[in-house]
Amino acid sequence: MTTEAMLLHYIYLVAIVAEAMSGAIMGMRRGMDLFGLCLVGTVTALGGGSIRDMLLGHYPLGWVAHPLYLAFTITAALVTAMLARHVHRLRILFLLVDGLGLVAFSILGCDIALGVGVHPAVAVVFGMITGIFGGVLRDILCNEIPLVLRREMYASVSLVTGAIYVGLHKLGTDPGEALLMALGTGCVFRALAIRFKWELPGFSGTGIRGFE
Amino acid sequence: MTTEAMLLHYIYLVAIVAEAMSGAIMGMRRGMDLFGLCLVGTVTALGGGSIRDMLLGHYPLGWVAHPLYLAFTITAALVTAMLARHVHRLRILFLLVDGLGLVAFSILGCDIALGVGVHPAVAVVFGMITGIFGGVLRDILCNEIPLVLRREMYASVSLVTGAIYVGLHKLGTDPGEALLMALGTGCVFRALAIRFKWELPGFSGTGIRGFE
Amino acid sequence: MTTEAMLLHYIYLVAIVAEAMSGAIMGMRRGMDLFGLCLVGTVTALGGGSIRDMLLGHYPLGWVAHPLYLAFTITAALVTAMLARHVHRLRILFLLVDGLGLVAFSILGCDIALGVGVHPAVAVVFGMITGIFGGVLRDILCNEIPLVLRREMYASVSLVTGAIYVGLHKLGTDPGEALLMALGTGCVFRALAIRFKWELPGFSGTGIRGFE
Numbered sequence: 001m002t003t004e005a006m007l008l009h010y011i012y013l014v015a016i017v018a019e020a021m022s023g024a025i026m027g028m029r030r031g032m033d034l035f036g037l038c039l040v041g042t043v044t045a046l047g048g049g050s051i052r053d054m055l056l057g058h059y060p061l062g063w064v065a066h067p068l069y070l071a072f073t074i075t076a077a078l079v080t081a082m083l084a085r086h087v088h089r090l091r092i093l094f095l096l097v098d099g100l101g102l103v104a105f106s107i108l109g110c111d112i113a114l115g116v117g118v119h120p121a122v123a124v125v126f127g128m129i130t131g132i133f134g135g136v137l138r139d140i141l142c143n144e145i146p147l148v149l150r151r152e153m154y155a156s157v158s159l160v161t162g163a164i165y166v167g168l169h170k171l172g173t174d175p176g177e178a179l180l181m182a183l184g185t186g187c188v189f190r191a192l193a194i195r196f197k198w199e200l201p202g203f204s205g206t207g208i209r210g211f212e
Numbered sequence: 213m214t215t216e217a218m219l220l221h222y223i224y225l226v227a228i229v230a231e232a233m234s235g236a237i238m239g240m241r242r243g244m245d246l247f248g249l250c251l252v253g254t255v256t257a258l259g260g261g262s263i264r265d266m267l268l269g270h271y272p273l274g275w276v277a278h279p280l281y282l283a284f285t286i287t288a289a290l291v292t293a294m295l296a297r298h299v300h301r302l303r304i305l306f307l308l309v310d311g312l313g314l315v316a317f318s319i320l321g322c323d324i325a326l327g328v329g330v331h332p333a334v335a336v337v338f339g340m341i342t343g344i345f346g347g348v349l350r351d352i353l354c355n356e357i358p359l360v361l362r363r364e365m366y367a368s369v370s371l372v373t374g375a376i377y378v379g380l381h382k383l384g385t386d387p388g389e390a391l392l393m394a395l396g397t398g399c400v401f402r403a404l405a406i407r408f409k410w411e412l413p414g415f416s417g418t419g420i421r422g423f424e
Numbered sequence: 425m426t427t428e429a430m431l432l433h434y435i436y437l438v439a440i441v442a443e444a445m446s447g448a449i450m451g452m453r454r455g456m457d458l459f460g461l462c463l464v465g466t467v468t469a470l471g472g473g474s475i476r477d478m479l480l481g482h483y484p485l486g487w488v489a490h491p492l493y494l495a496f497t498i499t500a501a502l503v504t505a506m507l508a509r510h511v512h513r514l515r516i517l518f519l520l521v522d523g524l525g526l527v528a529f530s531i532l533g534c535d536i537a538l539g540v541g542v543h544p545a546v547a548v549v550f551g552m553i554t555g556i557f558g559g560v561l562r563d564i565l566c567n568e569i570p571l572v573l574r575r576e577m578y579a580s581v582s583l584v585t586g587a588i589y590v591g592l593h594k595l596g597t598d599p600g601e602a603l604l605m606a607l608g609t610g611c612v613f614r615a616l617a618i619r620f621k622w623e624l625p626g627f628s629g630t631g632i633r634g635f636e
Contacts (some may be wrong), residue, residue, distance in 0.1 A: 027573065035580065036573030050479060055262060057271035059481035060542075067543045118272075119279045136353075141560070143569045145355045149239065149248030156247065267474060269483035330484075331491045348565070357567045361451065361460030368459065 004176035011183075012108060015101030016069060019045035020076035022098055023138045027077075028084055030142050040141050041077030042070060048134035052109055052126050056116050095194055099157070103186035106131040106158040107179060110165050120166045127162030128155060153193040161186030216388035223395075224320060227313030228257040228281060232288035234310055235350045239289075240296055242354050252353050253289030254282060260346035264321055264338050268328050307406055311369070315398035318343040318370040319391060322377050332378045339374030340367060365405040373398030428600035435607075436532060439525030440469040440493060444500035446522055447562045451501075452508055454566050464565050465501030466494060472558035476533055476550050480540050519618055523581070527610035530555040530582040531603060534589050544590045551586030552579060577617040585610030 023044030024037040032040065046063050053061045063069040109130025113123040132148050132155055139146040148154050165182035169175070192198070235256030236249040244252065258275050265273045275281040321342025325335040344360045344367050351358040360366050377394035381387070404410070447468030448461040456464065470487050477485045487493040533554025537547040556572045556579050563570040572578050589606035593599070616622070 030569055030574075032569075032573045039573060039579070054266050054478050055273060055276070057269070057481070061479060064479070064542055064546055067545045067549075070545070070549065118276055121279045121282070122276055125279075125282065140352060140564060141570060141573065143355065143567065145242055145244075146353060149244045149251060149353065150242075155251070266478050267485060267488070269481070330488055333491045333494070334488055337491075337494065352564060355567065357454055357456075358565060361456045361463060361565065362454075367463070 002176070004179045008104065008108065008179060011100065011104040013072060014097060015104045016045040016073055017076040018094070018097040018101040019105075019134055020073035021080045021094065022135070024077035024080040026138055026142050028081065034078070034081060037081055038074045038077045040138055041080070042073040043141060044134045044138040045073040045076075046070075046134070047137040048105060048130045048132065049109070051133045051137075052112065052130045055129070056113060056118075056126065058112060058116055096191070099190035099194070100187060102131045102154065102158060102190065103161050103183055105134075106161040106186065107165050107182050110162045110169075114166065114169060120170055123166050124159060124162035127165070128158040131155075131158035131161075153189075153198045157186055157190045157193060160189055214388070216391045220316065220320065220323075220391060223312065223316040225284060226309060227316045228285055229288040230306070230309040230313045231257040231317075231346055232285035233292045233306065234347070236289035236292040238350055238354050240293065246290070246293060249293055250286045250289045252350055253292070254285040255353060256346045256350040257285040257288075258282075258346070259349040260317060260342045260344065261321070263345045263349075264324065264342045267341070268325060268330075268338065270324060270328055308403070311402035311406070312399060314343045314366065314370060314402065315373050315395055317346075318373040318398065319377050319394050322374045322381075326378065326381060332382055335378050336371060336374035339377070340370040343367075343370035343373075365401075365410045369398055369402045369405060372401055426600070428603045432528065432532065432535075432603060435524065435528040437496060438521060439528045440497055441500040442518070442521040442525040443469040443529075443558055444497035445504045445518065446559070448501035448504040450562055450566050452505065458502070458505060461505055462498045462501045464562055465504070466497040467565060468558045468562040469497040469500075470494075470558070471561040472529060472554045472556065473533070475557045475561075476536065476554045479553070480537060480542075480550065482536060482540055520615070523614035523618070524611060526555045526578065526582060526614065527585050527607055529558075530585045530610065531589050531606050534586045534593075538590065538593060544594055547590050548583060548586035551589070552582040555579075555582035555585075577613075577622045581610055581614045581617060584613055 020041035023041035026044075027037040027040040046069060050061050050063070053059065106127040108127075110123045110127035112130075113126035114120075118126070135148055135154075136146040139148075161182050164185055165178055168178035168181060173181075232253035235253035238256075239249045239252040258281060262273050262275070265271065318339040320339075322335045322339035324342075325338035326332075330338070347360055347366075348358040351360075373394050376397055377390055380390035380393060385393075444465035447465035450468075451461045451464040470493060474485055474487070477483065530551040532551075534547045534551035536554075537550035538544075542550070559572055559578075560570040563572075585606050588609055589602055592602035592605060597605075
């Protein structure tokens with residue numbers, strides 16, 4: 001394994017832990033039991049990649065080949081449940097790790113899609129699917145309109161990260177450099193979006209009548 | 213490409229635009245941002261076919277092989293957002309184009325399933341999955357009970373269209389004639405269902421206690 | 425076909441009928457029309473196995489190869505609709521048949537996953553996916569937080585059943601004996617869980633602020 005691949009692998013493990021924690025936190029707020037927390041945490045962490053692989057026909061899925069990923073996400077959900085009273089103090093740390101996870105997921109998704117041989121624009125879309133669909137599934141399981149559809153630059157971070165990574169790849173840049181540049185830009189973008197509360201224009205739903 | 217295949221292809225493009233608009237309209241009414249509109253529009257337009265292909269193991273998916281479809285659905289969602297104030301004036305046009313899309317999706321779904329070699333009854337089911345599951349995903353993303361499960365003859369139109377198409381196919385009818393007959397019958401059926409507000413019997417939920 | 429395989433097959437047919445009925449009952453309580461009941465019933469009965477097969481890349485899916493399964497689930501939904509006024513009297517019978525279905529689904533899911541060659545722990549997870557994801561899809565279609573995430577030992581029954589079945593399989597036990605032992609233990613566990621209302625600890629959502 002190259003240094004870049006190892007780096008990305010470790011970031012991936014951090015990312016699925018962060019995503020599993022975000023799922024478990026949402027589940028706790030909905031009054032789920034311990035099993036529910038573990039399931040929602042696992043779906044949040046591994047769901048985006050699973051949807052990507054099913055859409056691509058890319059088998060076996062990551063967690064099917066590496067069951068250890070399941071141990072990571074279930075442990076993360078259980079630890080979150082134990083630390084529930086204290087976890088809100090870590091909000092900023094959590095947001096940063098979650099942002100790192102989003103960026104790492106996006107790069108990994110692009111990488112796998114490029115490996116399957118899809119068009120570069122489609123690879124960026126698969127990066128975004130990997131990055132955000134875990135959270136979409138989490139919100140559907142928790143009976144919410146997915147947060148990513150309503151607020152924040154979450155998806156934009158994923159698209160920009162993926163576009164940089166795929167673009168550099170197509171320009172023939174060294175894979176390690178492409179990885180670091182995409183990772184760095186994505187994380188800075190996400191941190192700025194959190195800091196300055198950037199948002200895309202939304203629609204209040206007024207003036208759109210006649211479609212009852 | 214035969215004339216029939218070209219006709220169906222153009223109708224397909226019209227259909228995904230109509231479906232993307234229906235997704236974007238629903239998203240606007242839920243206060244989504246621009247990204248959310250594009251995602252919900254795209255999922256509405258391409259989600260039914262994607263579920264069909266994943267259930268069949270039929271790879272690559274249409275939009276993975278033809279990224280232009282994504283450009284169509286995203287553009288349709290953005291244009292819908294720009295025209296939001298005026299779009300309700302087009303309600304009848306929209307319903308008709310949407311009905312055309314449903315019928316075209318159903319025929320295409322049957323066609324692909326027959327090509328994979330499934331039982332004719334299963335092909336009709338795949339036509340229906342292609343026709344209605346985009347809307348089901350749209351409603352799930354918008355946190356609604358899917359409309360197709362509660363009202364209108366939407367699914368019936370899909371089943372009748374598919375049954376005619378698959379039946380004529382099995383009888384050895386010329387593909388072009390089968391296409392036109394299924395297309396025509398489906399569109400007339402849908403127009404009549406809209407005009408006369410046909411509905412299947414529903415259940416009010418009363419008298420079904422004891423299953424809390 | 426061996427006696428064990430035949431037994432499991434018949435239990436499977438009973439199970440999809442029970443699951444289709446549970447879907448139809450939930451759909452009736454949401455005011456769905458006849459088509460909606462049939463669709464929700466079918467998704468509840470066949471959805472867990474379909475998700476399992478898509479995650480494994482195990483094609484063709486059961487109901488694609490055996491369209492008769494669709495006839496079973498649709499008939500079960502229609503009969504449930506006709507018997508709606510009387511069906512609550514059968515609550516205990518229904519819970520028992522539903523429990524039998526859960527256990528049978530779990531064993532079948534493990535069996536198929538082991539056949540694909542996954543790690544034993546992953547096989548148990550696929551047993552659980554087969555057992556509970558039909559109900560998860562049912563609750564998502566009915567716009568509910570999935571029941572399995574909030575209450576009852578439903579998922580635990582599936583995991584225990586799967587662990588016993590996969591464990592005995594790995595120890596080289598005769599397949600028929602492994603089946604009967606897993607089936608028996610699972611059913612007794614489920615019956616006890618219903619009788620004594622066993623629950624895993626839940627979270628009320630208090631004290632988890634700061635993640636708005």
